[in-house]
Amino acid sequence: MTVYLLKPARSPAAIPGSIALLAVLALLAGCGTQKNGGKRGASGPPQVGYVIVQPTSVPITTELAGRTTAFQSSEVRPQVSGIIRHRFFTEGSLVRKGQPLYQIDxxxxxxxxxxxxxxxxxxxxxxxxxxxxxxxxxxxxxxxxxxxxxxxxxxxxxxxxxxxxxxxxxxxxxxxxxxxxTTVPAPITGRIGRSLFTEGALVTASQTDPLTTIQRLDPIYVDVQQSSADLLKLRRALASGGTAPATAAVSLKLEDGSDYGYTGTVEFAEVVVDQSTGTVTLRARFPNPQGLLMPGMFVRATFAQSIDNSAFLVPQSAVSRDPQGNATVLLVGPGDKAVQREITATRTLGANWVVTAGLHPGDKVITQGTGKAKPNQAIKPVPASAPQDIKGKTGRSSDQTKG
Incomplete structure (x- = not known):
């Protein structure tokens, strides 16, 4: 700082006041120099939190569209010819196996x-x-x-x-x-539909139209279609040993987007590919005690067909996307420097990304403080569960006071 001494113009009595003013200016200049150029103004490497990732077993879920199908369906037909004299049931009601439905003359x-x-x-x-x-x-x-x-x-x-x-x-x-x-009974227990023939109608043993239809709706089937290419990919993965078959439950989403309250199980998969659609039908069985599901409803089924035993679960806060849309994470590299690595993360599981490529067992993935860390920058890594060293307002006020 350059100090200019002013010569008193009028009297020597003004000199003591000028000296006092110059002393105050010099003190302020010294504080500014210390704040900007001293050690207190210098900041260390940013502190980040990390987690150590290890491969784990992750179910490979599949969501497919499907239609509901009655567990049992029976078309009631006459086995003798004659005039219908009586009808013993109410349309839409629940009938039991063996219950009389029609009386033919x-x-x-x-x-x-x-x-x-x-x-x-x-x-x-x-x-x-x-x-x-x-x-x-x-x-x-x-x-x-x-x-x-x-x-x-x-x-x-x-x-x-x-x-x-x-x-x-x-x-x-x-x-x-x-x-x-001549007494037509119910062949199965279920919900009966409308009657296609009334009392007084002539029916024959060889007619094509049924008298009515009975459907058993509890339990109920859900038929979903999966492309043969996806099924072939799954079977190859199972054969290579990278994945294991799963027997997880199946969940449903209804037409209005709500979740169905019950879970089902996959019964079987057909061994024939539909030539017109290139798909294979899988059938799941669901309980339906309230009769909420009706045959022909459109639903979406989510289930696990296999388990990936070499996948990594990474918190979503640790994964970012580059301008090309590729998923990347920051790792704690040698010498406590941040290292950016591209990964393969195509789906989520809860609060985590499922990473199938790009990571190795024991990698330290930065999950906290990612906004402060840059690739190849020196960092101060601590476990993600450790308390973070964040200065509050009290610390800044004390700095200003000392300054």
């Missing part, structure tokens, strides 16, 4: 049953007579009291009569079955 089938019963009784009586006649002829034929041919004919007639009894008994059984079919 049984008059003709009851008459056929009665006729079959009469034919069977007649055949049985004839069989009894021919059997007795054959038994009487046998000892007479032995003593040659009657011709052996007569006995042979009598025995044949007895066997024919016994066969006629069996035929008529089968006809009676058929008539009883047809009579039983």
């Amino acid at each position: 049984p008059s003709l089938y009851r008459a056929a049953t009665n006729q079959a019963e009469a034919n069977l009784a007649s055949a049985a009586a004839n069989a009894e007579a021919t059997r007795i006649k054959a038994e009487r002829y046998k000892p007479l034929a032995d003593i040659q009291a009657v011709a052996k041919q007569d006995y042979t004919d009598a025995a044949a007639q007895a066997r024919q009569a016994a066969a006629a009894v069996a035929q008529n008994r089968a006809a009676l059984e058929t008539a009883k079955i047809n009579l039983r079919y």
Whole structure:
């Protein structure tokens, strides 16, 4: 600092005041020099927090679109022809297996049953007579009291009569079955749909249209389609040993974006690729006690098909993107210098990025203070759980006071 001494213009009495002013200016200049150029103005390397990463087992999740399908579905059809006399169910209600649904006019089938019963009784009586006649002829034929041919004919007639009894008994059984079919029962337990035929309608055993449809909705299936290319990639990864098969539960998102409250399991995957779409169908099974899921609904299923045993979990705060969109992290390098490294991070798991390439076991990834650290800059690394050395307002005020 340059100090200019001013010569007093009027009287020597002004000299002491000028000296005091010059002393104050010199003191202020000294403080400024000490603050800007002294050791207190110099700052050390920035402190950063790091975590040591190790490979871990991470599920490889897949989200696919799918449709719900009834667990069981049955089209109720008539097995005999006739006029529908009664309908015993309410459309849309829950019906039980074996519960009567329709009554077809049984008059003709009851008459056929009665006729079959009469034919069977007649055949049985004839069989009894021919059997007795054959038994009487046998000892007479032995003593040659009657011709052996007569006995042979009598025995044949007895066997024919016994066969006629069996035929008529089968006809009676058929008539009883047809009579039983005039009452149409529910083949399965489930929710029944609308009736396509009303009372008074004529139905036939060979008709193509069902009377109604029953669907079992608890549990319920969800069919999802996965591309054959993705499935082939997964199978190759499993064969190479880099991943392991998973049996994780399946979760659903409904059409309105909400989560379905129950989880399901994958039942099977088809072994045939759809030639028109190039996809393979996977089927999952879900509980549906409230009947919230209905057949034909569009859903999105999320599930783990395999587990990656060599992936790294890195906190999302440690990963940044360069102008090209590549994921990068800062590591604690040799000599406590920050080192930037490009990684492969294509998906997240909770609060972490799943890193599949670019890291090695034992790497120290900087997770705290990344805004202060620059590549190749000296840093002061501490574990991420350690308290950070951050100066507060009290420290700055004390500096200013000392200055």
